Structure formats: C-alpha cells, structure tokens
Amino acid sequence: MSADAHGTTLGLDHRKLAMWTFLGSEFLFFGAFISAYLLYLDATGSGPGVEIFDIPFTSISSFVLLMSSLTMVLAHHAHTQGDMRRMRLWILATAGQGMVFLGGQVFEFTVFYREGLNLTQSPFASSFFVLTGFHGLHVFLGILMLLGLYALSVTGKVKPGQHVKTEMIGLYWHFVDIIWVVIFTVVYLIPDLAMEAAA
Template identity: 85%
Template sequence: MSVATHETSMGLDHRKLAMWIFLASEFLFFGAFVSAYLLYLDTTNRGPGVEIFDIPFTSVSSFVLLMSSLTMVLAHNSHVRGDMRGMRLWILATAGQGMVFLGGQVYEFTVFFREGLDLTQSPFASSFFFLTGFHGAHVFIGVLILLGLYSLSLTGKVKVGQDVKTEMVGLYWHFVDIIWVIIFTVVYLIPELRVGG
C-alpha cells in the first residue's frame, strides 16, 4: 500500500472511498442473480425461453444507457469547470436517457407478459425478471438521485467546487451502466447464440 498512511489517513475523500467499497459489494449482489439466471437458462417449464428476446430492441435501449454514461461524465466535466448550467443540462440529459431505458424495459416486460412469460411461469422467467428488474430498480434509484442532484444544484445546496457530489452520482450511474454491459452480453447476446446456431 504505497499510497497509504499519509500521516492521518490515505488522503482520500471519505465519500468516494465509501462509494467504491459499496460498488465492490454490488458485484456479489448482481453475481447471484446472474448465476441463478445461468442455472435456469433451460428451465422454462414448457413456457417461452431465450428465443423470446427482441435483440434489436434491447440493443437500442442498451445503447441509450451506454450513452447516458457519456452525458454523465460530461456533467461532471462541466461541474469541475464551474459551468453549472452545462452541468444541469447534462444531468437532465442523463436522467432523460435513464428514463428512456426504463420505458424500454417496461415495454419489453409488457410484450413478454403478452407472449406468456411472467414471473410465475418458470424458474427461467423468475430469474430473468429478477435480474433485469433489480437492475431496472438501480436505474430508477439513479434517476431519482440525478433529479435530486439537479434540484439541489438549483437551490444552491450543490455549489461550484463541490464536484465530488456529481462525481459520486456519476460513479453510481456508471456502475449501473457497466453492470448492464455485462447483462447485455451474458443475458441476451450469448444465450441468443445458441438459438441462432
């Protein structure tokens, strides 16, 4: 630990350190969902399986979420430069893309319901809805936090020079994004290979 023990501490911001510690634990959380999903990939109880996925549609919403990471980092970049108007604009753009993603998920779930895939259909269905649903919940919380950050920057609670706050929100948001990078590949694309082949 070369960085360590700078007299009093590690010279790190408490909040950033805590956020990284929290994010480390989140892997164990999502990992359990992914394992259940992989375990039950073929346990469809005579209901729909992975062939039900609409890859083009999910690709678009995945792309939106990925790009929301760009706007998020631009918000932080603006905040660092003291450009609060720009920061607010990019925050709103990020929240908006998050909502688009969530809307896409609601649409996707609705379609699946109509096609006979619901939570109670099979272990496969339960684990699919659980994994993507809990990720969606994370996005939803992220949107709430973004809107909170937006309004707090309006009231002056989040000031110029307090860009660690935006960075914290960003860390969470990017994390939710990289989890989706994994989910998109492991849940959608890789099982779909078997359907194709």
C-alpha cells in the same frame, strides 16, 4: 497534502471510499443473480424462453443507456469547470436517457407477459425478471439521484466547488451502465448466438 475534513489515511475522500465499498457489494449481488439466471437458463418448463427476446429493440435501449455515461462525464466536467448551467443540462440529459431505458424495459416486460413469460411461469422466468428488474430498480434510483442533484444545484445547495457530489453520483451511474453491459451480454446475446449456432 492539504488537510481535508473528508480525507482518509489512504489519501482518499471517505465518501468516495464508501461509494466504492457499496458498489463492490452490489457487484456481488448482481454476480449471484447472474449465476442463478445461468443455472436456470434451460428450466423454462412448458413456457417461452430466450427465443422471445427482441435483440434489436433491447440493443437500441442499451445504446441509449450507454450514451448516458457520456453525458454523465460531461456533467461532471462542467461541474469541475464551475459551469453549473451546462452541468444541469447534462444531468437532465443523463436522467432523460435513463427514463428512456426504463420505458423500454417496461414495454419489453409487457410484451413478454402477453407472450406467456411472467415472474412465476418458470425458474428461467423468475431469474430473468429478478435480475433485470433489480437492475431497473438501480436505474430508477440513479434517476432520483440525478434529479435530486439537479434540484440542489438550482437552489444553490450544490455549488461549483462541490463537484465530488457529482462525481459520486457519476460513479454509481457508470456502475449501472457497466452492469447492464454484462447483463445484456449474458442474458440476451450469448443465448441468441448459441441458438443460431445450434440451428
């Protein structure tokens, strides 16, 4: 194996190892938030609960976010091929889909607020907004990373041979998508199916 200034004794780039370590800690954070949500699922007080969720709307925004993983893969592939024009195109497409998802989340939160579901309304509401809001923050940070990568590639500070940078941002973005699959399933789908079964 050739000498690599970024290598570790494990044969893995230390930047990738750091990213995997960071993502592992983030899984623990989200696990705690999801557990809290499940704990307070029925603690709605006199306010609204899962019955106000709009599953079709959230499904569409979820699909958009999941498709952004595909465009992220295409961006990384283009970078490995040295095609910086296409890499930048797919980076912008990924960031754009992330923005669409965030816009949908803001709209959803606004609707919930009008229907009486707000952060301090009940333990259920608090756990819901903290969990989904924390994820939304991660999406926002991912968008900033993508736009930063785009800007660096335009100015020539990220070159064709430096695709590890795109790969690491891709790892983070895929993590955000995977976490949302878990959140969407636990927060939206399972309670909805339980309500239909009980009806």
